[in-house]
Amino acid sequence: MLKVNEIYASIQGESSYSGLPCVFIRLTGCNLRCSWCDTAYAFYEGSDLTLEDIIFQVENFSLPLVEITGGEPLMQENVYPLMNALLDKGYRVMLETGGAISINKVPDEVIKILDIKCPGSGEEKKNHLENLKLLKPHDEVKFVLIDRADYDWSRDLMQKYDLPSSVQVLFSPVYDKLELKDLSKWILKDRLPVRLQTQFHKVIWSKNAIGV
């Protein structure tokens, strides 16, 4: 059984898979409280579903790409059988995790989008940086930035851990807080080998849209 906040089809709005149709499985619960969180509705609300219920709903969308997200999806132990069941069914499986829990039990085939929490989130002390050693070449590391201080901190951390040479690094501004053009200028000035991204789904629908 897993507590599930929502299952829906949308356009991938984050990561380098941005723009692709995708089924999202949003699990309930989170161990963090980021200052800019846009999914607080997933902290407590949800329904208990069996693996079979979840797979049945996913299959009804007829899409090859599935992302497990939250909240923090790794808080529920049954997320591992879910990942394996989706892989066995032939889906390309992505996992978005807040980065405070070890990814050591996540199957290698799963594409992990590992968030590193910047100081502006208020949760940077919870980063489990050992995770950076467990990443595979297909995984991605995402920094969500609210201001210049977050940018400087992220640039220093990625250089310290030599991140660009091992995985795709994503820099994403907090929607409505940091201008894309400001972040773009900083990246260009530093010739930083990161992929700028925005929350594409918010551009398509609206910044407060849920379930799309």
Ligand code: SF4
């Ligand atoms: S990890 Fe994600 S869901 Fe949890 S508080 Fe931070 S932004 Fe919100």
